[in-house]
Amino acid sequence: MTDKGLVKPVGELALNDVAAGTATQNQVLLGEDDGMPNFAMRRFVMGEGGGMPLHTNLVEHEQYVLSGRGRVRIGDETHEVKANDAVYIPAGVAHSYDVVEAPFAFLCVVPNAPDRIDLVEAD
């Protein structure tokens, strides 16, 4: 363990396209490469018309909306979320995102554990 802390201004970090999404980018703020022992903090940014189709992950998501508005389906329920909403998506539960007001940006914290995205047929 190091006793060094880290401060990372978001504007200095690269944004990467998310292949499974539309007009969706993300960046790792604090991750395993930084030596995070238990969980990783990422930031997602979705532009006009953007989103991600219904899918599952192996890990849960704890999220915090930073800007904009989006429609988030979690299981059978659809929520409209806005800046300063906290959102929980349990592991294995199908979820999707659709931008209502761009840029729709949120933090997404996940445990250090194997993950996989599986697309789910929308009903």
Place this chain on the structure above:
Amino acid sequence: MTDKGLVKPVGELALNDVAAGTATQNQVLLGEDDGMPNFAMRRFVMGEGGGMPLHTNLVEHEQYVLSGRGRVRIGDETHEVKANDAVYIPAGVAHSYDVVEAPFAFLCVVPNAPDRIDLVEAD
């Protein structure tokens, strides 16, 4: 495991005074009471002249600054942080907060594990 997600608007959650701090309040956004399996997301808000003295915790902190500016000492280094900075404070490392521009608000994510605050004599 439930397949129910959660959406919690921050404005609807109680703010609690933090005994070890000055003009410092916090709120649990997503915690063990909500069934979070691995980690908890809290939000801290510090007002004019506020902060927390040098202390250690048993758990690491992954943070994201939402508003304002603060001086954060981590070990031997002091950082001035602002909105949209990610901050990592390793477990067991002495740290303190001082408000530069209020309200200084940040998310603080911690693992589900026993914690304790121990004040440290500033050198």
